[in-house]
Amino acid sequence: MQGEGGAPAARAAVMVMVAFGLMTWLLASSLGGPGYFLQLGERSEALPLVREHLGPDIPVWSPIGHDGERFWSLARDPLLLEGQPLADQLDRPAYRAQRIAYPLLAAPWRAGGETALLWGLVITNVLVIGAGTYLTGGLAQARGTRSRFVPYAFALNPLVWLSFLFDLSDALALAGLVAAMWAIHRRRSDLVAVSSVVACLAKETSLLGLLVAAGAARGLPWRQRLALVLPGALAAAGWRAYVLTRPGFHEGGSVREFRLVAFSGYLDVWGHGFPDATDWVYLAVTLSILAFSGYVVALWWRDRRDLLLCASVPYALLTPFLAPVVIDVPINSVRVIGPAVTLVAVYLASRRVSPSRREGLATVGESQQP
Structure with a gap:
């Protein structure tokens, strides 16, 4: 971005990082330190190692935990040099890696120690959110x-x-996806390629x-x-090939995350009923995601x-x-539909640009014809 046009974005980035940095401090200081962000569970594969390196008082928030603990394990050995001992800390080693x-x-x-890494995971995400x-x-x-709000x-x-x-x-996968869309508009094939690699190595579904x-x-x-697809696809494929050569990082059992028949998964879940008093929140979130998905398709x-709608x-x-x-x-489910939220918001904002301002602003395709 150049000139005054980039100032609102720069101010927004600074404000966002300050706000998330403040939230990091408040949550860590009131909920047991940066270990809160790992969202460990009593049955977490990495819990014994976490307690060994970070002490027995590390907060545990649920029976099974969430994915943060797996990223912590991988951040300690991102090249998977430990092999089997690292794989034992992951529920689905090849998938997680x-x-x-x-x-x-x-x-x-x-490099600053185990506690520094714990903080570093959170700070890295704050910086990614700013970017x-x-x-x-x-x-x-x-x-x-x-608009200063977009x-x-x-x-x-x-x-x-x-x-x-x-x-x-x-957040990093979404940032890579947004960066690729931005680089397309800036006609920067080199940055498109870099963004593709980052997005696909952060989360493989970015390739879709x-x-x-x-x-x-x-x-x-x-x-x-080609720059949108090939670099990321080749990087993801090459990394996966490396992962599968590491001891313990075999395919193993897989979890069926998708069904062949539309809505059959929802019917199975809803068939069990909603006996819990808080299930209305669950239902509202689920229906909202389905409604938004239908809106995106429409x-x-x-x-x-349109570039952004095609990516969404x-x-x-x-x-x-x-x-x-x-x-x-x-x-x-939020993590599945999430990338579309930001891209559709930018699309809707750009659709409101007045005809007079559109003059000289060609579409992506028109501005990039060879």
């Missing part, structure tokens, strides 16, 4: 939007909050959005279509070649096919 970008980015914090906010502002500016579409995304609170890689955008968006030169159907629609189309193992924990 393929999302290596976030733990690799946080790994240098361990994602700035990139979202840049993407909006490239599409003719000057950059916050990244930081206010529920997916980003979950990533921050649970030490997850989703990149693939559909490359195949369906209007008027992209072939170099940029937007895409009306404007099927795969995540919306996945939601009807989720299996009970995903639907049972509503935050997992």
